[in-house]
Amino acid sequence: MSDSFESAATFPPFAPGTQPDNDWAAYGSTHRRHPQQPALRIPQTVTETTGPRFTSAQLPAIIDLATEGGREAMGERIIVRGRVTDEAGAPVPHAMIEIWQANAAGRYNHARDQHDAPLDPNFKGEGRVFSDAEGWYQFTTVKPGAYPWRNHFNAWRPNHIHFSLFGAGFASRLITQMYFPGDPLLALDPIFRSVPDEAARQRLVAQFDIEITKPEWALGYRFDFVLRGRARTFFEE
Amino acid sequence: MPVATAFQTIGPYWHLIEHPEWADLTRFGASGEHLVLTGRIRDGDGAPVGDGAVELWQASPAASDVFPGWGRAATDAEGRFRFTTIRPGPLPGAGNAQQAPHVALSLFARGILTRLVTRVYFAGDPLNETDPLLSLIEEPARRATLIAHAAGDDAWHIDIRLQGEGETVFLDF
Ligand SMILES: [Fe+2]
Secondary structure (H helix, E strand, C coil): CCCCCCCCCCCCCCCCCCCCCCCCCCCHHHCCCCCCCCCEECCCCHHHHCCCCCCCCCCCCECECCEECCEECCCCEEEEEEEEEECCCCECCCCEEEEECCCCCCCCCCCCCCCCCCCCCCCCCEEEEECCCCCEEEEEEECCCCEEECCCCCEEECCEEEEEEECCCHHHCEEEEEECCCCCCHHHCCCHHHCCCHHHHHCCECEECCCCCECCCEEEEECCEEECCCCCCHHHC | CCCCCCCCCCCCCHHHHCCHHHHECCCCCCCCCEEEEEEEEECCCCCECCCCEEEEECCCCCCECCECCEEEEECCCCCEEEEEEECCCCEECCCCCEECCEEEEEEECCCCCCCEEEEEEECCCHHHHHCCCHHHCCCHHHHHHHEEEECCCCEEEEEEECCCCCCCCCEEC
16 A cells, blocks of 8 residues: 655644644534643654655546446536645655545435434545646635534534645644635634634635636635645755 | 644544454454454543544554554444454654554544544553653653553453543554
């Protein structure tokens, strides 16, 4: 499935304010799940600087979530395209990107999702793509619906797609969510609002892109990922 | 300069990308001393975390075509998870230091906005006494939260507490 990715370089710390704090009162599920002791600061070792590698030969790509067994899912078909880079702006090639989302009605194909919205037999909601040599990725899906959750009275999650990425090392692991531009629920969503830095928060919102949009077929959205770490240049050796 | 993308919680429905066989790192036929690592995750009330994703990464033995070095397991209603893997060996640390055999765990769940990272060491390993990371933790009770106990032949168990009494030591790097 993978071989070790040798990366002797250490990863710089996250920029202040650009990551959520697990202690975030507005999101009720954090109350009993966030540690109260400060995390132990440790030097990075081979355990943190190396990580797993995955290939599409071992784990087949699922690049079209909008059809199942040749049948079209219900909803607004969209294309999501973007680039995976590191913090130096260098492409991250062959990164595995896992994707999951609700269907167009705002219902997950998941036993624990009891939202009274229809399931779609032609939509499973799992995807998997790999960035190419220049860091680009793309997939087709349907726009996920908003859905209610019980965090507070009349709480609704904005439309979003979940992502999981693996980069050059254990330290560059990322789990995040992509949002859609102009969504009025963003301002009310404690999960989106957990990112303190305004610019970092806004980078979780995809951009509509007419160049990615395919005539007579699907709207296109651009969404880029930046994984922790910087490519080594020969100057740094 | 670009800034690393912000984390968001994995949420309660991440099982759409779950593949239970990924919890067995020996499934491609890796040779070496097999071990089973079980764990249980509980929250600040002592309640099981039943919707979590646990990822295991180990740099030893080195990943290869038959050994991914990485796996993912879901927690069940009791907060329990289970990996089958190959026993890690010692690893180099900073300078001339040697690290005791260990695996790293990432924890993701509803109510965890980023990720929680910890390590699992193995009780009775003489290298634990001089491990550079364990040596950073002064309180023996805190250090003990990173040490799995033997639970039968080639089986080990670790209790993870997210908050409160017996809170696990989580790592920042
Ligand atoms: Fe969601």
